[in-house]
Amino acid sequence: MSHDHSSSHDPSHVDHNSPEYIQKTIKKYLAVGGILFGGTVLTVAMYYVHIPSVFWTVTIALLIATVKAGFVAAVFMHLSDERKMIYGVLICTVFFLIGLMGLTLWAMNDFPFFTLVDGKPA
Amino acid sequence: MQSTTTTTTLDTHDHAPHHDPGFLRSYVFSTDHKVIGIQYGFTALMFLLFGFLLVMCMRWQIAKPGVPIPLVSGLLESLLGDVAKGGVMSPDLYNSFGAMHGTIMVFLAIVPLAFAAFGNFVVPLQIGAVDMAFPRVNMVSYQCFAGGGVVMFVSFFIPGGAAQAGWTSYSPLATIVPTHGQTFWLIGMVLLITSSLLGAVNFIATVIQLRAPGMTWMRMPFFVWTQFVTAFILLLAFPPLEAAGILQLVDKVLGASFFLPTGLVVSGKLYDVSGGGSPLLWQHLFWFLGHPEVYVLILPAMGVVSEIIACNTRKPLWGYKSLVYSVLAVGFVSFIVWAHHMYLTGMGTKISTFFQTTTMIISIPSVIILTCLFMSLWGGSIRFNTPMLFALAFLPMFGIGGLTGLPLGFNFSDLHLHDSYYVIAHFHYVVAPGTIFALFAGVYFWYPKMTGRYMSETLGKIHFWGSLIGMNLVFMPMFFQGLYGMSRRMSDGGATYALSNAANEGVVTALTGTVIKMNVFITHAAFLLLLAQIPFIINVFMSMFNGKKVESDNPWQATTLDWQTPTPPPHGNFTKEIVVHRGPYEYSVPGHPTDFTPQNAPEPKLVK
């Protein structure tokens, strides 16, 4: 199981299939599992500590979620050490996702001026 | 990139014992990309004809409202019942046929033909692959497509008939129509979208992973590039429509109100839903697919045309790199132009300006592509065979379609033209004499590779000239009808709003007699167009048995790898090891012994 493709043309690369490397990553997986549990506890705790500002409540909750998701993607899904091709695909996807969400929200909240009353939609 | 690792796998089929997989495995549940391509092609052509026949009924109703449709009136009445009483189209039936004409043409005819059929058959051959990366996924993709087609087709015969809310299925209309046609439409769409997604994953993985040794990115035929970009568009633009379809299905079946606003009144009564939804949300999700879909329709067509032009002018494509970068740019920008379909929904000026700007930007790479293809003709010794005639006709026809789109992209001129016959003329010029001509060209061009026989040139030329004249006579007058203010989706061809109608006396915007009379003219032209398709249908079937046999595996003397296989290509495609040595369009290279040098040919001895 230890014949590796990448080491053949890139000697600086660590052998991803060697038992030592896998043993090391297993520790990483457990650590990330711990972080995810902690993050979940933190998110729920934030809910019970009432923050008056809606903006900050949403921002903090989504920030924690993003960090958690980042760990899942980077470590469990091996994205921290992935091939260029996959980065390319994902960057395009994220760009279009932002386009979909952002432009739709913008379009829904940009009203023609003559329909506004005191600067707000009637 | 010059890897050497495929050799072991590429030549295994040489030594593999021959075994007969049986009829079902060979033709129905085949995992061979070529068989799947032909399955897609055949199904899509059937739907193309079916969609055309639907619109023929509509054209009759537009020209002669209330008069029974000749020839098929009895059939329609017996099949569909009350909605076609006495063979006359009721407005409901007209709406059904209109909605299904659009749906069938876009999702069941053109996309499967342009992307799935040609893509499946040609792409693996052109990149020197043995098959698609995931042959079984490929088979499932076709089965989902066929399932979606069956659901759509069956919906005509359920009580109340097929979907009636247009191919765009805007809510609330789509949701509140009391029949179940829309439910079928949504289930059909979910199947078709699944099919497209599986296909798109497969195409991208195939192009990235299975290129033959030496087939670098910039040596790929332009057709492969267009399919590659198309696959990306399908992959990323379709899922939001799938989401929207699921939401509308929940609205329709479970009575939710994602797209139904608070206080919705239907037929004078408050509609029994919770409300709180947003009709515009549907439009955003729909057009997020809807606009990129336009490029799904046109890009493969451009790919087909460029292959045929390069081969039949016997010279390289002009500006290969510009073509590649342009097609990438089109694919990219196509995701952020969608709301130019929605100028009339009351968007603010800032966002309208944004979408107007991106819309104008996307026309630049499109024009570059068209210009490169025109320039490629310069100085070529052109062979005017049928595929080339269709490819040549594509250029000006698509040009007309594209240029007439600009007034629709500017929001101030769109206010007048929106939802008029002008729009119909515009997008039909892009898709009908544009894309469909390119696809006909593709059928004539690759038919010898699929069957080992040419299609008849005589019948082909009748088909071509009849179609070219018919298409223009049908769609050109629609521009004028639209400019005069005739709205689309009127089951009486505008008679209600005609000056001749006593109720409209003195109304300056009423439709003049000339505009109404054009309806009759267009309908006659449409019958001419229908007649012109008969030679094609005969040609496809007759040439399988009577067509002139090809003299060699490369009957057009083409350079790309699809012609360097046996005819028809066997399972596994290539009988020799494929190593690519050169770019895709080395025609008439000075000093080479022939006027074409295949991509896999080693450096030829130069002729002194």
Added chain:
Amino acid sequence: MEIPYAVKPRPDTGLYNAKLGIWLFLASEVMLFGGLFSSYILLRVGADLWPHGMVSIPVGTFNTFVLIASSVTVVMSWASLKLGRLGDFKKYMALTIACALGFLGVKSFEYHAKFTHYDVWFKDAATAEKYFKAAYGEEKGVEAARKLFVERFHLHNTKAVYEANQVQLPGHLEGNPLFATHRSLASAKKETFQFTPDAPFGTHDHPKPIEVKLSDVERLSAYVPKHSTYFAIYFTITALHGLHVLGGAIVLAYFLFTANTWWKKNPEQLANRVEVGGLFWHFVDLVWIFLFPIIYLL
């Protein structure tokens, strides 16, 4: 004929086919859930009233822990294969599938609780107040019902005035029927029905059941998609996510049950398959990581 790079990675891309395939598929899934999340944001931003606290946070938190645990076990099962330990692989994979089933079990319990919980709106303010008093006592009844309303929609700081007939009374129907509607009660020829209102805000003492005349009811709905856009989007997204969990569990179970055969035939391909299945599984977890705060907490 064999497809190249089905098992070994292609040297220039460094990927085997299935890995690229699953990432492309996940990209499309990002857009699918992206479309749904966009819809959620839009509906919520555009809504006059958006309920809070309709779902149980402890249950949601428990399910989050279950999914995270399954993500750890699935990546451990892959690592075990890489270390050549088939036994460990089976153990971790079985744990993963157990987590998936646990998640779905809890989810169906949650769904069932919703399908048997009802809101009732009354046809006019006077009638509504009559029932509020019957439910929560003559003196404090109207106030208690309003309190539930204010807490549900976080209306503490708004100046808007809501008539009593806009205030719904939450509770349970006699016999705990699933999906009962105004129409289904009417067609069962019922003129009145027994209704047990929910406990007043902040307490757990359920009031006694009250008798409600069907003709006094303007609208009656279980917590189903038809109830409101909140429940519509809640059920649609979580059900779609649940289908992904189910699909993923079936595929992983297939890998588990065919592991012996594949281990003998081609261990590298088995590891690849598990990696690809695992990538899908992590994605399902990742979607939940966003769903949990958005649906349960915010």
